[in-house]
Amino acid sequence: MAVSAEWVANKVSATRRKVLVVDDNVDAAMSLAQLLELDGHQSQAVYGALEALECVPQFRPDIVLLDIGLPEMSGYEVAQRLRQMTDVAPVKLIALTGYGQSDDKARALAAGFDAHLAKPVDLDALERMLAQ
Secondary structure (H helix, E strand, O other): OOOOHHHHHHOOOOOOOEEEEEOOOHHHHHHHHHHHHHOOOEEEEEOOHHHHHHHHHHHOOOEEEEOOOOOOOOHHHHHHHHHHOHHHOOOEEEEEEOOOOHHHHHHHHHHOOOEEEEOOOOHHHHHHHHHO
16 A cells, blocks of 8 residues: 555545544554544554454444454454444445455445455545545
């Protein structure tokens, strides 16, 4: 995920969001959370499925960027569990994953995700999703 200083300078978002980044790749999660902060969002990174399930009710994010390939349980299962939590139901779930085939996208939507982005993330596409 190469980011230029110019991109950051031109991308300060008018729409501020609370974003939870869930990825077992600690460096990737931290980097994306920092980029989101630079763009004016409030972000937090967690590195596992169980940690995500505990964090969402407390942090109350507007959006969860959720990796599919997590070690404790899949991101699909995390999405399904989050959708069952009535107090967090309005959260927007975006799959952020290395699985980018059309059947992967369909499976993500069936599991309760609102959108699907393949890694490495297209930062402009991500920004458009955050602004919606």
